[in-house]
Amino acid sequence: MRVKICGLKTKADVEAAARAGARYIGLNFFPKSPRYVTPPQAAALALSAPVGMAKVALVVNATDAEIDDILRQVPLDMLQLHGAESPARVARIRARIGLPVMKALGVAEAADIARIADYEAVADQILVDAKPPKNADLPGGNGLSFDWRLIAGRKWQRPWMLAGGLVPGNVAEAIRLTGAAQVDVSSGVESAPGVKDPALIKAFIEAAGVVG
Numbered sequence: 001m002r003v004k005i006c007g008l009k010t011k012a013d014v015e016a017a018a019r020a021g022a023r024y025i026g027l028n029f030f031p032k033s034p035r036y037v038t039p040p041q042a043a044a045l046a047l048s049a050p051v052g053m054a055k056v057a058l059v060v061n062a063t064d065a066e067i068d069d070i071l072r073q074v075p076l077d078m079l080q081l082h083g084a085e086s087p088a089r090v091a092r093i094r095a096r097i098g099l100p101v102m103k104a105l106g107v108a109e110a111a112d113i114a115r116i117a118d119y120e121a122v123a124d125q126i127l128v129d130a131k132p133p134k135n136a137d138l139p140g141g142n143g144l145s146f147d148w149r150l151i152a153g154r155k156w157q158r159p160w161m162l163a164g165g166l167v168p169g170n171v172a173e174a175i176r177l178t179g180a181a182q183v184d185v186s187s188g189v190e191s192a193p194g195v196k197d198p199a200l201i202k203a204f205i206e207a208a209g210v211v212g
Helices: 011-019 039-048 064-073 085-099 115-119 172-180 200-205
Strands: 002-006 024-028 052-058 078-082 101-107 125-130 160-162 181-184 190-192
Touching: 002 052, 002 200, 011 039, 024 039, 052 064, 052 172, 064 085, 064 115, 064 160, 085 101, 085 115, 101 115, 115 125, 160 172, 172 181, 172 200, 181 200
Parallel strands: 002 024, 002 181, 024 052, 052 078, 078 101, 101 125, 125 160, 160 181
Antiparallel strands: none
16 A cells, blocks of 8 residues: 655655655645645755655646746656646656656546546556536645545556545545555645644554555
8 A cells, every 4th residue: 555645845744754654745836725835845845755755746737847847946756747638738748757647537427437548548647536626726635535436446557546535534445445555645634724734644544554
């Protein structure tokens, strides 16, 4: 089981995630998010992460120039595309940057799952997230979940990660129902929007079944 803690803003957040056993940390470059960090802030966080922890940049419909600016300043291992990027756009970004790309896709009903196949050939990983409400300010991190039974027993060609409304109290059930080998959490380990709680991070990772 691999856990990603997304939306970290302080070195203490990074330390808490590492201490609890997270395999990925997410750095949010979407300005509207309460978890937003600037490239210089993100660089300091990335440099504080221990060796072996994957550093993921979350961007939303970013331009090539915006992506280049982030990559020029921040040592990263993966780019997470969390907007309305088309499969062709994902492929172009992946070819340009030379880093693995994760594409987030929102699910609310069975019809949404069919879209995942369109991205399997162009993304290195898929993030299966809850679809945000219509007109929502944030594409993710809204604390919403979807009916996990919709993806029970699903097999995809690429590694995938489950997100959306996960908290210490439900992550074990989400894993049981979906068969997920990776989970992603942001608001579910916060005491307030953008404020990570070390105790909740630890509880979440333990509940997910990470040992050591």
